[in-house]
Amino acid sequence: MKEEVPTVLEAIRTRRSIRKYLDLPLEFEKVGRVLDAGRLAPSAGNLxxxxxxxxxxxxxxxxxxxxxxxxxxxxxxxxxxxVCSEPKKSERYYGKRGEDLYSTLNAGAAVENMLLAAHGQGLGACWVSAFDDAMLRRAISVPDNAKPLAVITLGYPDEKPVAPLKFELHNIVFFERYGNRVKDVAELFGDYSKYVSEAIATTKKWAENVLQKMKKVK
Structure with missing residues (x-):
């Protein structure tokens, strides 16, 4: 299946968590590119x-x-x-913080790279972190020095989820110190932020319409 390749920002905007898949085999070239995107992720000390x-x-x-x-x-x-981490590898260089935090952040960066690489090739993916650690370890024989952190599902999507609501930039961006907000962040950052704000407003309107229809059905 041939798909248009989105730009990075477009891929970030349009990526969705996919939980329904077509019964189609995946080309291993595409799987390889997804894995390679994970390999190229940043990590503390390039560990x-x-x-x-x-x-x-x-x-x-x-x-x-x-x-x-x-x-x-x-x-x-x-x-x-x-996706598994090897926390002791980070601990050797960065102590407890490396073991408890950096190794998890590193794996998270790899996961996001893979999700975007999947979407960029027309594939669907979902990041799953809710699992029984012992059961997952047994299923794939994870050794004691490694830790499973995420399961990524991968396949051709059989659904088109609506964009979830996201906070606007003025809700989450502070300047110079925590809590210091600028009123019109969209104006400050230009067209891209305006696009995001408009997209959020459109999604909110859609959600309100759906709720109204559901009330009428009741």
Whole structure:
């Protein structure tokens, strides 16, 4: 399946968490690009303290879905990528902070890279972090020195989720010190921020219309 490649900012804006997949095989070239995007993620001290476990066998995917607190839709994705960290690697260089924080942040950067690489190739993906640690470890034989942090589902999407509501920039951006807001952030940052604000307003209007229709049905 050939898809238009979106720009980076467009990919960030239009990416969605996909939980329904078409019953189609994935080209391994595309899977390889997704994994390579994870490999190229930034990490503290360039330690790259991550490992990616690729799972395609249906029985194994089912085991992982069960480990993900019985989220059986996970098994419907033709490919799963389990992102693991090696916390002790960061601990050797950065102490407790490296073990508890940096290794997790590093893995998170790799996950986001992979989600965007998937979307950029017309694939759907979802970041799953709700799982039973012991069950997931057993399913893919994770050693004691590694820690599973995320399951990424991957496949061709069979749904087009509506954009979720997001806070506007003026709700989350401070200047020079925490809590110091600028009233019109959209004007300050120019057209891109205006586009974001308009998109949020449109989504809110859509949500209000849906709620009104639901009330009428009742």
């Amino acid at each position: 790259q303290d991550w490992k990616f476990v690729l799972v395609v066998q249906p029985e194994k995917r089912l085991q992982i879905a069960e480990a993900c607190l019985q989220q059986y839709w996970v098994a419907t994705a033709p490919v799963l990528i389990i």
